[in-house]
Amino acid sequence: MKAHDKKFDPDDPRLTAFALGELEGDERADVERLIASDPRAATFVDEMRTTAGVVEREFAAEVVSASGPIGSSHTIPLSHRTVSARRRRRVLQAAGLTAVLAGAGFLLQRTVVDLNKTATSALDTPVRSRDDFTASAPKSAQVDGRPASNAVVPAAASIPVAATPPEWKREAIDNNAPVEESELVVNEGAQAAGTAIGVGVSGSPHPYSSRMMAGRGAAAPRVAQPSAGVVYDNGEVRATEGMAFERAADKVSNTEGYNAIVENAFKLAAQDPLSTFSIDVDTASYANVRRFLNDGALPPVDAVRVEELINYFRYAYPAPQGDAPFSTTATVASCPWAPAHKLVQVGLRARDIDMTKRLPSNLVFLLDVSGSMNDPDKLPLLKRSMRLLVNELDGRDKIAIVVYAGASGLALPSTSCNSKAVIEHAIEALQSQGSTNGAAGIQLAYDIAAKNRISEGQNRVILCTDGDFNVGVTDQGSLVKLIEEKRQSGVFLSVLGFGKGNTKDSTMEMLADKGNGNYAYIDTINEARKVLVSEMGGTLFTVAKDVKIQVEFNPTRVQAWRLIGYENRQLAHQDFNDDKKDAGDIGAGHNVTAFYEVVPVGVKADVPSVDPLKYQQPTAKTSAAYTDELLTLKLRYKAPEGDTSQLISTPVADSGVSWSEAPSDFRFAASVAAFGMVMRKSANVGSFGLQNVVDLAVPEVGDDVAGYRREFVALVRKAQAIEGKPKVR
Amino acid sequence: MNDPAWIDAALRRWETPLVLYATKVCGDAERARDAVQETFLELCAADRAAVEPRLAAWLFSVCRNKALDMRRKDSKMNTGDEVLTERSGQEPDPSVALLEEEQQVRVLTLVERLPAKQQEVLRLKFQGGLSYKEIAAVTGDSVGNVGFLLHVALRALRERLSVKGEVA
Numbered sequence: 055m056k057a058h059d060k061k062f063d064p065d066d067p068r069l070t071a072f073a074l075g076e077l078e079g080d081e082r083a084d085v086e087r088l089i090a091s092d093p094r095a096a097t098f099v100d101e102m103r104t105t106a107g108v109v110e111r112e113f114a115a116e117v118v119s120a121s122g123p124i125g126s127s128h129t130i131p132l133s134h135r136t137v138s139a140r141r142r143r144r145v146l147q148a149a150g151l152t153a154v155l156a157g158a159g160f161l162l163q164r165t166v167v168d169l170n171k172t173a174t175s176a177l178d179t180p181v182r183s184r185d186d187f188t189a190s191a192p193k194s195a196q197v198d199g200r201p202a203s204n205a206v207v208p209a210a211a212s213i214p215v216a217a218t219p220p221e222w223k224r225e226a227i228d229n230n231a232p233v234e235e236s237e238l239v240v241n242e243g244a245q246a247a248g249t250a251i252g253v254g255v256s257g258s259p260h261p262y263s264s265r266m267m268a269g270r271g272a273a274a275p276r277v278a279q280p281s282a283g284v285v286y287d288n289g290e291v292r293a294t295e296g297m298a299f300e301r302a303a304d305k306v307s308n309t310e311g312y313n314a315i316v317e318n319a320f321k322l323a324a325q326d327p328l329s330t331f332s333i334d335v336d337t338a339s340y341a342n343v344r345r346f347l348n349d350g351a352l353p354p355v356d357a358v359r360v361e362e363l364i365n366y367f368r369y370a371y372p373a374p375q376g377d378a379p380f381s382t383t384a385t386v387a388s389c390p391w392a393p394a395h396k397l398v399q400v401g402l403r404a405r406d407i408d409m410t411k412r413l414p415s416n417l418v419f420l421l422d423v424s425g426s427m428n429d430p431d432k433l434p435l436l437k438r439s440m441r442l443l444v445n446e447l448d449g450r451d452k453i454a455i456v457v458y459a460g461a462s463g464l465a466l467p468s469t470s471c472n473s474k475a476v477i478e479h480a481i482e483a484l485q486s487q488g489s490t491n492g493a494a495g496i497q498l499a500y501d502i503a504a505k506n507r508i509s510e511g512q513n514r515v516i517l518c519t520d521g522d523f524n525v526g527v528t529d530q531g532s533l534v535k536l537i538e539e540k541r542q543s544g545v546f547l548s549v550l551g552f553g554k555g556n557t558k559d560s561t562m563e564m565l566a567d568k569g570n571g572n573y574a575y576i577d578t579i580n581e582a583r584k585v586l587v588s589e590m591g592g593t594l595f596t597v598a599k600d601v602k603i604q605v606e607f608n609p610t611r612v613q614a615w616r617l618i619g620y621e622n623r624q625l626a627h628q629d630f631n632d633d634k635k636d637a638g639d640i641g642a643g644h645n646v647t648a649f650y651e652v653v654p655v656g657v658k659a660d661v662p663s664v665d666p667l668k669y670q671q672p673t674a675k676t677s678a679a680y681t682d683e684l685l686t687l688k689l690r691y692k693a694p695e696g697d698t699s700q701l702i703s704t705p706v707a708d709s710g711v712s713w714s715e716a717p718s719d720f721r722f723a724a725s726v727a728a729f730g731m732v733m734r735k736s737a738n739v740g741s742f743g744l745q746n747v748v749d750l751a752v753p754e755v756g757d758d759v760a761g762y763r764r765e766f767v768a769l770v771r772k773a774q775a776i777e778g779k780p781k782v783r
Numbered sequence: 784m785n786d787p788a789w790i791d792a793a794l795r796r797w798e799t800p801l802v803l804y805a806t807k808v809c810g811d812a813e814r815a816r817d818a819v820q821e822t823f824l825e826l827c828a829a830d831r832a833a834v835e836p837r838l839a840a841w842l843f844s845v846c847r848n849k850a851l852d853m854r855r856k857d858s859k860m861n862t863g864d865e866v867l868t869e870r871s872g873q874e875p876d877p878s879v880a881l882l883e884e885e886q887q888v889r890v891l892t893l894v895e896r897l898p899a900k901q902q903e904v905l906r907l908k909f910q911g912g913l914s915y916k917e918i919a920a921v922t923g924d925s926v927g928n929v930g931f932l933l934h935v936a937l938r939a940l941r942e943r944l945s946v947k948g949e950v951a
Contacts, residue, residue, distance in 0.1 A: 064938065065934075066934075067927075067930040067931045067933070067934035067935075068930070069934070070930065070933055070934035070937055070938070071915065071930050071933075071934070074908070074933070076914065076915050076930070101941055102937050102938070102941060104941075105937050105940050105941040105944060106909065106937055108890060108940075108944065109890065109894065109905060109909050109937070109940060110909040110910075112890040112891055112894075113800075113803075113905075113906065113909050113910040114910070116803055116891065116910075
């Protein structure tokens with residue numbers, strides 16, 4: 055691949071370099087462009103990364119063989135061994151290092167171990183290759199009556215996993231200094247000596263942890279046998295995650311659940327001057343729509359939430375001033391699908407967080423590892439997504455992993471993100487199996503989050519599921535209650551949806567909503583990157599909560615109005631000032647955009663009216679009604695830890711801006727809104743069709759560094775192709 | 784004489800990867816350990832300020848030279864390439880779903896079938912955690928060549944590890 059050649063070439067070493075994070079600058083940008091434009095390249099890079107992961111993992115698990123080279127077919131004579139050992143000791147003494155090394159218990163001590171082995175097992179069985187080890191490691195959860203007392207590695211309470219290591223391995227463990235800490239043991243030193251190390255949590259101690267719990271180098275328990283229904287060996291996961299990434303488009307079944315959306319209708323400003331709704335920063339619907347279109351089908355209308363489509367994109371709203379958590383912008387211009395009407399764009403931009411100054415995070419991933427998560431676009435994608443996030447975190451942050459399936463269990467106790475290797479191992483060892491029972495899982499996740507609570511930081515449970523959130527004996531209601539309760543204790547909930555064919559969209563959105571979190575649907579690794587990495591601030595760091603918008607229209611200017619989208623975010627008008635009423639939260643870096651379609655006074659509008667009232671007259675207008683103000687925009691929000699809301703109130707005038715004079719972002723956002731309405735088969739968009747959307751969107755693609763807007767245009771064209779008959783007004 | 788705690792930490796972190804790597808270079812685990820030992824002795828006397836920022840690369844570089852010396856000194860030893868290629872191990876029956884431990888053997892077996900040069904860069908990259916540039920400094924290849932070797936090696940592994948038709 056030459057610098058400007060955009061064709062995918064599997065012979066190009068830069069693809070590997072990119073997969074390994076070795077590319078920078080232009081070369082990296084080139085490959086990123088290629089990946090965005092060619093799914094084969096994306097798949098190839100993913101597979102190379104997966105392969106690299108497999109190799110890295112196997113290398114990490116490799117141990118120094120007790121006798122001879124690894125997998126060797128020849129042994130070194132004992133005499134040589136002894137001489138070598140003696141010579142080694144002399145070298146050490148000569149260097150005056152004896153004290154150092156003996157204290158550390160490493161080289162010198164292992165020499166002794168070597169000699170012991172030579173005298174016992176190695177002599178009896180000269181060839182101790184990996185194959186021997188495999189054959190001699192029984193698959194049982196017993197410890198062979200030989201507890202390695204000085205290498206206590208407690209496994210997670212509900213996951214007693216153990217395996218009997220071969221003779222020499224146990225000796226090696228017996229002969230090495232124990233590595234023990236009370237809460238968290240992440241000592242890489244033990245690796246060097248081949249000691250099984252692990253992460254200590256309360257629960258019955260086990261001499262050997264599963265490999266997932268142990269750090270690198272703890273290869274002894276290669277064979278792990280589940281006793282609580284949670285399997286932590288890797289063969290099967292690797293099989294699905296590894297290289298077979300076929301998309302099973304034919305697997306789409308009809309169990310996806312979407313709540314019906316009744317589109318907001320026009321209302322007369324004279325009779326209904328108020329519009330009240332909660333903000334919504336979710337973007338899951340866009341990814342879901344994209345999934346349908348990429349699979350060659352139009353999305354069901356109720357899967358299209360227009361506001362989530364619009365909010366998928368970033369718009370250049372001004373940064374908030376001073377300590378304000380967000381800025382507000384209102385823009386008025388003419389409406390592309392009804393030129394006599396006006397579009398009012400309300401934009402919120404949350405504060406960005408300087409990642410070097412960000413708050414620490416205490417994250418507990420609650421992972422669905424039920425059988426239904428086995429598809430390549432579920433658990434394997436989730437694992438890759440988590441790796442992306444872990445890479446962004448550091449020693450300030452803690453991650454824990456709780457899994458739920460037939461039983462729930464702790465796959466990774468809360469671990470500092472300095473210990474990336476430990477976390478990676480835990481992620482790698484995840485495997486899907488069994489049916490779903492979320493009740494115990496979510497309780498455990500919340501318990502861990504509470505136990506590791508960071509008072510000056512973000513505490514969050516991140517539920518990752520394909521939607522089968524079975525709460526066991528308890529009902530949905532008590533689950534919601536639990537989530538709300540925990541929210542008050544400062545532990546929030548975010549939901550990441552995976553997979554298709556089983557996506558209970560409405561449940562997941564509702565759960566995230568109750569937990570002060572957001573809901574995102576992850577369909578590709580690019581989406582994971584967007585949600586977890588690019589917008590990590592947004593996904594994880596709330597800058598304001600319970601953000602409500604109320605707009606009062608001026609009936610002398612506005613005849614009728616309609617809110618586009620946000621159908622399931624409507625609030626009662628009196629709830630606007632009621633701080634007990636929950637609403638949407640806004641996270642760092644988030645954009646929120648809402649459009650009103652407004653019919654100005656004097657324009658013919660087909661809006662049903664009611665009869666004039668018999669007993670009262672319309673109230674008199676205030677003097678403000680006779681200004682050029684179109685509406686007043688009011689916002690209420692609370693600080694993330696606050697209970698009392700603050701009010702922002704801004705009048706908005708119509709300065710008569712035409713479509714062509716409108717800001718580019720306004721026009722792009724409007725084109726996305728139009729697309730959503732077309733996909734929803736909305737009557738409000740009239741004869742406006744997909745070709746019109748393309749015509750609106752293409753000139754506004756702009757710089758589009760990340761390629762999201764270009765992808766949007768491509769998606770609209772895909773929808774056109776599926777429709778088969780491009781509509782032109 | 785450098786701070787024992789620092790040497791100790793380096794030992795803890797790098798001893799095993801170095802021994803594994805040196806074993807491949809000199810073809811003998813015992814000599815590999817000697818090479819690693821001498822490497823750490825050299826570290827004790829090294830200029831810490833100069834070494835610390837690129838500790839891994841330094842260790843692998845020194846260790847490689849020591850291991851190569853050992854190999855040269857011992858005329859009985861095989862050449863590295865022969866040592867690296869003679870252990871082909873047994874092919875698991877592809878018709879049987881692989882158990883995890885078998886798969887680990889298989890991955891390493893596949894690695895061991897690659898040309899010695901590719902194995903070396905794989906180890907430096909994934910066991911040593913070195914960057915392309917650091918690997919190039921250790922092996923004396925160009926950065927581009929390192930990238931090419933890793934690409935070819937990973938691509939071969941990707942194809943050979945491909946589980947299609949082998950595992951349900």
